[in-house]
Amino acid sequence: MKYIYPILFLLLVVLAGCSDDDLYLEESVFIEDPEVPGLPIYSEYGYNTFGVRYDRDVITNNTADYPLKVIVSDGSCSFNFNGRKDYYNDFNITLKLDNYLPNDEYDLLDLNNQVIDLTGEQVDVEIEDNGKEESVEILNGQFTFKKVQRLTVDEVESGVILSGVFDFKAIINGEPVAFSYGRFDVIISYSNFFVLN
Template identity: 30%
Template sequence: MKTYIKITAIFLFFTLLGCSSKEDFYLDRNIFIEDPTSPDLPIYSEEGYNSFGAYINRFPFVSNLSSGIPQITIKKDTMFFSLKGIYKKSTQKYYRQDVTLDFRFIDNFSQKKLDKYTDLMFFNNYMVNFNNTNTKITLKINEEKHQLKIVDGKMHFKKARKLFLDDEIMKVVLSGRFYFKAFMNNDDSDIITIKSGRFDLGFGYDNYNHFE
């Protein structure tokens, strides 16, 4: 019995010792919980699961850390929001493509205090209407870029919340939904539809940038 207690205590000690060195890993990890009503997409969440997903022409586009981490960059009045993941397109069988969605929003961001990632609380309940000419979207499939001509769509940053660790703000979690329809490369016969989009992403020092 005493031996068991000693082993348990030693294990607990080293577990606690290792927590500080692994805390970034746990905050940055991607948690995928499938949505039973939207197969192959993650559930909508506001927990900082570092996941996103949408259907591109009915096939799933989802987060994948090996493809890169999400990024937000604010430069003067322009916000760049980048989602990198994999597109699981299927004809007779699945094959994967690396896909990046780059959103560019123009607003009076320079008049807001957005110097650091903790200022992202500004985006709580923030709506972007894609019909506005101040929004541009680029779709990158593998190494091929496509400029999209937006027909309709919205992105709603529904929730912004601070993620604490030992009373210190480590991340700001942005959660929301999006959808849009657009022409590929200004070709009115080539339409792309993205629907059921959702994201639950943490932003910190490593993936938030601000430039004057």
């Protein structure tokens, strides 16, 4: 019993260190697209959602993981989309851009209205299905950052919002598959932007 007070005190200190803004903006706002059931609507409000159809399966973000982490390391920038296939199995899609090295989240504003051809030499796509990395051969497709914009809360800069669409065909473990109706609308801020090494 005598240990409970220090633990409670520590808990209070940790909670006091969290900003309400960050916690609020980290939440996802999922509004289902009536035209593509199971996927979130395409939006540009920083709703922290992503989704794509994988053949006839649906992959969407979940409430537990960040839908997207941006990691700069080893001379490339990775956009790691964390989702679930059919709501249960972990399914991650990583878009890796070689020689693109943003220093902070605000450097991502350069991506506004940029189309990335996934068959390009400096582009790589990695897929992890239920913890297992799959071999991927991209046949065609593109990743479009339709809008990358600054986010302010009460006139204070609070990150950037990446919104866009994607689709591609690939051979995964020897089987041709299509990723279609892909869309994302994610806030990138202190919590999900990392520069390693």
